[in-house]
Amino acid sequence: MSKVILFLLLLGLNFSCTHQVNDSLDLSKATILVSKEIKSPMHETAGNVLAEEIERRTTIELEKSNGWGSNTTIALVLQGEADVFGEKVPYAKDADKKHIKKEGYRIVHQKDGKKDILWIIGADARGVLYGIGKLLRIAQMELGHIKIANNLDITSAPEYPLRGHQFGYRNTANSWDAWTVEQFDQHFREQVLFGANSFENIPFQESSSSVHFKVNPQEMEVRLSEICEKYDADYWVWTPAPHDLNVPNAHQEGLKEQEAFYARCPRLDGVFVPGGDPGENHPSKLIPYLKDLSVVLKKYHPDAGIWVSLQGFNEEKVTYFFDYLKANNPDWLKGLVYGPSSPPIDLERELLPEKYLHRFYPDITHTVRCHYPVERWDQAFALTLGREPCNPQPLQYTKLFNKDIGYTDGFITYSDGSHDDVNKVVWSQLGWDSKQDVHDIIFEYCQFFFGPKVAKKSVEGIFALEQNWVGPALGNKVITETLALWQEMEAQHPELTDNWRWQQLVMRAYYDAYIKERLTYEKGLESKAYDILANADTLGAEEAVNEARVYLEKADTELVAQNLKQKVFEYAEALFHSIGAQTSVSKYQAKSAERGAILDFIDYPLNNRWWLEDEFEKVKKLSTENEKLERLEFIRTYEFPGEGSFYDNISSADAKHVTSETDDAIDYLWENDGVSRKRLSTQLFQFTPTLSYDELDADANYLIRVSGYGEALLRANGQRLKPTKYEKGFEQFKEFPLPKNLIQDGKLEITFDKPDEEHLNWRKQSRVTDVWILKQ
Structure with a gap:
């Protein structure tokens, strides 16, 4: 078998390509050569990422070399010229007509005698990493094997310049506060491999604010900056202004705190100050603060920019802000951020002068009480899964992405945990190419994280989980079929047991099925209670209430589907150990019940028994039998007003x-x-x-x-x-x-x-x- 040369080249040349797929090309004995044109730290990063991610999935250790040799001595070289020590970089036919755009790449397989060369040609250092990401996502990687399509030729560049996600190291997030520096490093790497180029932290957290912190948050703020530098990703921070700038010295104290942080960070590219949520400052106070903040920021990071949102602004505040931009045309402002409770996104873009960028800040992490509530979500899920469950929704977020992204220059999403991992990849890849089929995106996700053997079925499983939430849960056969699909994969692929992405998806399948079983059972009990109340005239009010209670209490005394519930708890325990996922306040010290504590609500009543119990107590206190019977009839017919109503x-x-x-x-x-x-x-x-x-x-x-x-x-x-x-x-x-x-x-x-x-x-x-x- 001939050797394979992997080239990671930094070139801003003209290319186009056609994608030809014939037989596969074996890369298991390839060596890696990295061009010296890629400056440190990206010089080390590029080769390490490729070698380490391949080894992680195949156990194959690809050798690295720093110069040409025989077929058995192969180097990975990067330079900006067409000739690399006698080896010509391949040109596309229309090379003179089209450049690889910023952050873009070309992957091309070249046969050179007995030698195979796979070129990854980046428009810049980032482009090299994105090319590596594409290679890793399409490669067939299994134990002892790595193959790609023969005669591969792909050219690609991002559609939107800003593609990122918020990763606040704070106890509000339902897992990240338990992460180590190494976990963040790996996770940022994986996000980059799927096209992200920006990460936003939320600094100024108290070290005592989370029992899960492995690293002091003041130290982690700097470590995250260093990780971004390692992968040449932009480092952003979300930093609200002092809540009330009218308070004496609040303005100065805010600047002082910010300056100390800026001085510590080796890299900082963007500072986002929300106009509201939190904060109630009028723009007449906020704008001078932002202007002074920009001076402090430029002192330490000359190329960084100040961004602001108009979240919570009323009409008067919006008018004031845009009148200021029109009159003063400030250079200290880099752009405007559109987030939840901002003015309409099309209006913002229309009013925003062309010189300023417009960033999208979509909420991809929440299901209710949020920017994008799940459409027609069954109340049984809203009451139990709550605001932050594992929520893969590739179809919904594709629709939402295409609805609003055209008004912006890209996005950094709002996220508060690892539960929305699928959604992050969907947004990153749509930001790269909005015309992609989301099924292809999810296939690459599954192949990269779960392996080629389970990729196709796990794609089906992810889309099935989204369908679980479409329409009423009662009678939804998809929920049962989804569980069966994940149970089949669960049994066939024990090697994925410790994979946290796998864990949370399988857990969701069990959770949904348990809720459906319990909903069916408890609604049936409530119906039987109403049948009893229908005979209250004959039984008497007190006896009717007592008999109705017997059925309602069965929800707590005669339990159903406990095998499904047990599996949910087992996976929750596994997730706590793998990524610190906090699915319970009491058991795993989640910040609050609203922050991913799905275990705490798994048995929340799915019928009206709590309300009925309280109403029954009120009925007992009524003076006459007729009053009691009338009230019981009202209760019974609350949702069933009769023929013609x-x-x-x-x-x-x-x-x-x-x-x-x-x-x-x-x-x-x-x-x-x-x-x-x-x-x-x-x-x-x-x-x-x-x-x-x-x-x-x-x-x-x-x-x-x-x-x-x-x-x-x-x-x-x-x-x-x-x-x-x-x-x-x-x-x-x-x-x-x-x-x-x-x-x-x-x-x-x-x-x-x-x-x-x-x-x-x-x-x-x-x-x-x-x-x-x-x-x-």
Whole structure:
């Protein structure tokens, strides 16, 4: 077998290519030569990354050399010329017409007599690493073997110049605060191999703020900077201004803290100061602070830039900010960041002068109470998996990427843990080439991290996990099939048992299946309790309540699917040991119940038994039997108003008449650390839902009933209705008589005007949870 030469070349030449795949090329006896044109530390990094990642997957140790020899003495050389010690760098046919763009690469296989040469030609040092990443992602690597397609010829360059992710070393993240420097180094490397070029830390964390810290956060701030320098990745920091710049000396103290940090960092490329979330500063105070901050930053990092977001800005603040840019045209500002609660992204881009860059700050890590809530997520998952579960959503995030990315120059995503690992790769690769098929991206992810034997099936498994969350969980056969698929792979590939990416995906399959089993069981128990209440007239109120309780209590005394639950706990334990994943507050010291603590909610009631128990106690205290029976009938028919009437739980996955999707920060009530005893329907809502009906009786009288919180400015077929009852608290009601003249065709469209509540925190703004159309 002939030797193979791997070239990592730094060249800014003209290339195009065609991708030809014939038989495979064996690289198991290749040697690596790195061009001296790649300056340190990237000179060492490039060769080490290639050799180490191959060895990690194959146990093959590729030799490195620093000069030409015979076929058995092969060097890896980089230089900017076409001739390398007698070996010509191959040119594409239209070399004079097209350059490899910044950060781009060309991978080309060349046959030279008995010698095979695989060239990785980078437009710059980063391009070399990205070329290595592509090679590693497409190579067939198994124990003792590494092969690629013969006659390979690929040219590629990134579409968007900014492609990064936030990695805050803080206890808010549900795993990273437990990481070592070595774990961050490996993880940043892997992100680069999939096309990322920027990493954003959140400094100024107290060393006592997490029991999981392996390294003092002040030291880790510097280590992360060094890792970015090692891989030639941009190092960013997210650093809010002092909360209130009106406080005496706050401005100066903020600058002093920042300067000490800048002085410690060997590399710093971007400083992002959010205008809000947190912070309530007016731009008249924030802008002078940013201007002074830029002076301090340039003192230590001349090429670094100041960035700011307008998150939480009202119209007056937005106008002030853009008027300032127009009047002053400041050079100290590098760009604007669009994040959750910023003004509309298209408006920002329109108002932003062309000289400034526009960075996207999308939330790819959360499922509810966030930038991009899961569409029509079943409440059973919202109540249990919560805000930060393992959430691979390649299809949804491809759609969201394409929706907004065109207004920006790229992105650094918002992430708070390792649970969104698949989503990071999707964004990195779409930022490289937005026209890629996301299935191909996930295939490379699976082949690189899990190996070629399981790649195809694990791709199916990841997309199946996303489908688990589409539509109502009850009756969703996909959930059962998804578990069976992952169980099959789990049994066939024990070698992946310690792989943390594998662990969290398999755990999700078990978790989803357990929730579906429990949901089916508990809804059935609630239905039987209502059957008992239907006979309350005969049984008597007290006896009906007692018998109904018997069925409700079975959810706690006669448990189901405990084998599935046990597997979830086993994988949670494995994840804690592999990456410090904190899936419980009490067991693994997660920061809070909202931060990935999925174990703490795995048995949260999926029926209304807590609410019913509280209502039963209220019924007992009523004065007369008739009052008790009336209340029990109201409870029983809450979601079942009778023939000719309609009910919708606004944000439920099975709502029949709701036509709107939540498009704001929240669609799930969070109170009492997630342990609410309110009706389940009360815990889901939209701010201004729309509902559509086409089966009303034009000759009948109807009453529209609404539950929620605060205001409900209801319109029926465009006409604002006047209420006859208008209660504003949770589980209280507003009632609107529906004029017959509005439904002559039997059709009805309900909408809600948004009240003027910009001054209120979003958690206190009005919302709608339930809507009834009651035939009188």
